[in-house]
Amino acid sequence: METGYVLNGRYKIVNVLGEGGMANVYVAYDLILKRSVAVKLLRLDMRDDPTAVRRFQGEAMSLTELTDPHIVMIYDIGEEDGNQYLVMEYVKGMDLKQYIKQEYPFSLTRVLEIMQQILQAVGDAHQHGIIHRDLKPQNILIDQEGNVKITDFGIALAVSSSTLTKTNTVMGSVHYISPEQARGSIVTKQADIYSLGIILFEMLTGHVPYRGENAVSIIMKHYKEAMSSVRQEEPNVPQALENVVFHATAKDLRDRYTTVEQMAGDLRTCLSPGRANESKWLPSFENDDETKVLLPPSDSELSDKDQSLADEGFDQDQISKKTKKKWSKKKRWLFVLSFLLVLLVGTGLSYAMIPKDTSVPQLKGMTTSEATESLKDANLKLGKVTKKYNNTYYFGQVIRTRPKAKTEIKEGTLVDVEISKGPKKEKFGDYTGQKYSQVKKELKKRGVTVQSEKVFSQKIPKGEIKSQSISAKKKVVMGETAVTFQVSQGAKSFELRDLLNYTLKSAQDYADEKGLTLNVTRENSDKYDEGIVMQQEPAAGTVLNQGDTISVTISDGAKEESSAESSSSSSSSSSLADSTSKFAVSVKLPFEETNQGKSNKVQIYISDKSHQIKNIYQTLDITGDREVQIPFELEDGKKGAYKIVRDGQVIEEKDDVTQE
Structure with missing residues (x-):
């Protein structure tokens, strides 16, 4: 959708916020309520997909039920020319992923403050029977006052709906996914709690606990590997706080917190002196899916045939000769089989070493670190990074890739990315004394929102600009600027x-x-x-x-007239005139x-x-x-x-x- 387009006659598109797999998000201006909003628009290639439409509408219905101040508010739901859209609260700030990257390490008090706000919001969703299923730092926004706003309920499920994930489909992001989601089992509120435990780990250490070469390896680690110790990396973290991470990320649901209220209550007291000497939390139940290790048989153990020979009276040397004779016949077959096995393994390894085909992921709108992670998941590598001014993407976001997204290439290939330096700023300029109609037309082409205020002036001709609300020397991004001109109406009649x-x-x-x-x-x-x-x-x-x-x-x-005496009136009059x-x-x-x-x-x-x-x-x-x-x-x-x-x-x- 192009900048300047007015959706439903009300929402003027200002800029692109991001592009996702299902929807694109824009900053827009509400022409009626005079405020900035976020507009989420279902992608054109998805609008004929009933599943995508149903999921998109499901997000809308989920959000309308939620009223917690730490959940992004929804203002409007609509459809125009077959395009489904949501109008939501515009949160000016950054997501938690960016916040961690920029502010880490931050105080334990700040970590707990953020987590309590997240837990409050998720608790409200759970009370309304809604499971988010995709909790991750990228879906948690931090506004300019430092407050939390949770967004993107695009794959949320109502508890009353089916909570079984689709076969062979893993919903949510692999770095924060719960083991039961990875297995395709029933998803409960405890899946969100697991994701919250991973998020808490990341805030305390600056990174996620499980990393791997691809999505499958990461999922297997969630399923099999024990949670890493926070205190091994950050000794200043109290044991009570690390225990919250362990408790929230327990593999077995019987060990995990059952509600976010329990987790929030545990967090509230984890820094208190009374828990200073708390011991390490350990799970009560073993993981039923734990890998079993088979031990080799003991050297003292004999085969059944060897035992029968011993029973018949043969001594150990005779048994060894008979066994050796039998094995000598088998050696040739074992050698052939071993050779064939080595040949097959070698062929397989050679085949495995041939780079496989993969496709370039869609990286537009991602940060460099996010793009690097996505490329790793596709077995690709980050290549040359160039920077360029761009009016569509914010500073640090990917503008385009070379090769383009969805291009088929070999694994291990370098993918070049172009990163936005943000919109280019320029001096606004002095427009006083110029014709308002011409200036307005020129500035609107450059994306400036132009407004006027009528004033009377006896010196400035009608229609000319008397003053402007922005200094001529101020550097601005034209497409994000609004200006008010005082326009002369001439002298007042x-x-x-x-x-x-x-x-x-x-x-x-x-x-x-x-x-x-x-x-x-x-x-x-x-x-x-x-x-x-x-x-x-x-x-x-x-x-x-x-x-x-x-x-x-x-x-x-x-006029006063001087009185003259009756005897000399004419003489006096002449004398008065002379005086x-x-x-x-x-x-x-x-x-x-x-x-x-x-x-x-x-x-x-x-x-x-x-x-x-x-x-x-x-x-x-x-x-x-x-x-x-x-x-x-x-x-x-x-x-x-x-x-x-x-x-x-x-x-x-x-x-x-x-x-x-």
């Missing part, structure tokens, strides 16, 4: 409110809220009270964008750059005949140094004042303005 009868402060607050620049002028008015907006430009209802400028005229109230002067002062407004490079907001306050210093005279939005003319109207002998505020800070202030 809205209808201008009617500001008439607003106070200057209310008008300024509205402008700030909408991102507008407010220009203020003042005039006398008999209609509007002082400090009230009497005019606005543009008119109410005009569609504006953030960053636009509006102008308002603030009322200074009714008032109008002029303008040039003021430079300096621009200050900010981190974002935005404009400066400048407010001008003035005090003269018509204005008070407490009120804003004018608001400007500047993007560079600017010079403005401030008008004043002063009576003779009076002084004006002004104050310049930039972005909330007073930058210039003068209180003795006069006409020069």
